[in-house]
Amino acid sequence: MFTGLIEEVGTILDLKSNGDSMVLTIGCKHVLQDAAVGDSIAIDGICLTVTELHENAFVADAIPETVERTHLPTIRLGAKVNLERAMAMGDRLGGHLVQGHVDGTAKLIEKKARGTEVLFRFQIEPSFTRYMIEKGSITINGISLTLVEATETTFAVSIIPHTLEVTNMGQLSIGDSVNIECDLLGKYIAKLISKTEPIPTSFSVEQMQ
Secondary structure: OEOOOOOEEEEEEEEEEEOOEEEEEEEOOHHHOOOOOOOEEEEOOEEEEEEEEEOOEEEEEEOHHHHHHOOHHHOOOOOEEEEEEOOOOOOOOOOOOEOOOOOEEEEEEEEEEEOOEEEEEEEOOHHHHOOOOOOOEEEEOOEEEEEEEEOOOEEEEEEOHHHHHHOOHHHOOOOOEEEEEEOHHHHHHHHHHHHOOOOOOOOOHHHHO
């Protein structure tokens, strides 16, 4: 489990395809502190397991399901990626509960400065927006953010200067794909509602027997 507060921006040093899977080598420093093989690190919001540790890098494998659901097919050598170690019990939850299980991708369609902040608007499949509400939480490339707008096919967030400085959001260009994880609580509520039978307003004798 993660919080959506990025600890470091790493660099893709190597990418290898293994059939439909991928092996990534990420250059970094901070998240390697007390890291061990088998630990979970979120890479642009994707929870992956550390398989190798080096002095200033780590290696992680992405299975076909992960590759298919995320922006990994479009990522390139030298790309900057947001990194966060799994939270420890007792840590402050400064963002929101993030699983690191990416639901899908969205495409940046607008990037506009508004005073000191920057508005980012994304296009996404309508099946995801049912979990989005204005002022609700959304995870974009592993960053816990607040929705300022949600329609049937788009959503928007406003990014403050600090977030632009400590994440890879400022490097996004129109048309770029990002990883999206919808709010965990919203998904559970939607699931429960869809499975709940309507409460009957009257009963027949047969139903009461």
